[in-house]
Amino acid sequence: MKPFLLLAIRAEDAAADDEYASILRLGGLAEGELRRVRMEQGPSGLADGSLDPTAYSGVILGGGPFQRGDPEAGKSAVQQRVEAELDALLDVVVLRDLPFLGLCYGIGVLGAHQGGIVDRAFPEGVGRLLVTLTAAGAADPLFAGLPETFEAFGGHKEALSVTPRHATVLATSAACPVQAFRIGANCYATQFHPELDSASLQTRIDAYRGYGYFPPQDADALKAVARERDVQAPAVVLRRFVSRYAAR
Numbered sequence: 001m002k003p004f005l006l007l008a009i010r011a012e013d014a015a016a017d018d019e020y021a022s023i024l025r026l027g028g029l030a031e032g033e034l035r036r037v038r039m040e041q042g043p044s045g046l047a048d049g050s051l052d053p054t055a056y057s058g059v060i061l062g063g064g065p066f067q068r069g070d071p072e073a074g075k076s077a078v079q080q081r082v083e084a085e086l087d088a089l090l091d092v093v094v095l096r097d098l099p100f101l102g103l104c105y106g107i108g109v110l111g112a113h114q115g116g117i118v119d120r121a122f123p124e125g126v127g128r129l130l131v132t133l134t135a136a137g138a139a140d141p142l143f144a145g146l147p148e149t150f151e152a153f154g155g156h157k158e159a160l161s162v163t164p165r166h167a168t169v170l171a172t173s174a175a176c177p178v179q180a181f182r183i184g185a186n187c188y189a190t191q192f193h194p195e196l197d198s199a200s201l202q203t204r205i206d207a208y209r210g211y212g213y214f215p216p217q218d219a220d221a222l223k224a225v226a227r228e229r230d231v232q233a234p235a236v237v238l239r240r241f242v243s244r245y246a247a248r
Contacts, residue, residue, distance in 0.1 A: 001033070002056055002057045003035050004035070004058050004245075005035050005037065005058070005059045006020060006037070006060045006062060007039055007059065007060070007061045007089075008064075009039050009040050009063075010038075010040070010207075014206070014207050015204055015207035018200050019062050019195065019200075023060060023062075023238065026238050026239065027238045028242055037051065039085065040064075046085040046086070053092060054092075057246050058241065059089070059098065059099065060241075061106035062103055063103050064105055065211050066079050066105055067108075067120075068083065068105065068108035068111075068158065069117070069119045087113055090113045097186050097187065099187075099245040100186065100187040101188045102188070103189075104156055104190070104191060106189050107160060107190060111164060111167070114166070116164040117160065118160055119158060119159075122159040123159065123176075124154055124155060124173070124175050125213075126214050126222055127201075127222055127225050128151050128152070128231065129154050130149050130174065131171050131172070131179045131233075131234075132148060132171060132173065133146065136169065137171045140168075140182065141244060142170075142240045142244070143171065143180070146236060150234070152193065152196075152231055152233070153192065153193050153196040153197075153231055154193055156191060157212070159177075159178065159191055160178040160191075161177075167181040167182065168183075169181050171190075173191075173192075176191055179191045192234060193234065194235055195238055196234070198227055198229075198230045205219050205223050206223075
């Protein structure tokens, strides 16, 4: 099969490497089946077309500390470049309805590209949250058969407050109205993290202790909560994305 493409934006090596490893592990992929491009390290080739999304089974956009909805004037030059490259990618991906899965930051990128509004009206703390499927989610190939409400790991400062009018909302939560949506048949994004298990969440807590997601003194308590029990359903979404599009 053609490999999948992971577009990563995390400058923190421990978190970046764990994200790659967890997508391999929870997605059921071998190393040769997932190519990683760390966009924060330099131009990816998306803007000039030298990195072709059609050469891959699907594109996965990882998360990170960028906030898509922040004012442009407050963004670093690296973030502005990355987001311009991602907009160029999505021009192609959405037009051709190519397989795409955006994780956390990715829901803001895809949502904003498609005319939604991303802001800080619906944040969620780091840890477990309850995700509830909509009727459309229960019928979607990536989510069908999951419990109507399931636990997931998450934590974010921004979220969609206005969904693109042509998007299909697949999941929601008490604090955040859009936990997952789909554009067309094959372009997905989730606010929760399908690539996170307990061990990976603890790595993220250590990596982003000082980034404003939680008071730094709460890090050990949050890691203890993560160790209490793992989550199961979110990884099913990632595995189904891989299996559905690897078969194409």
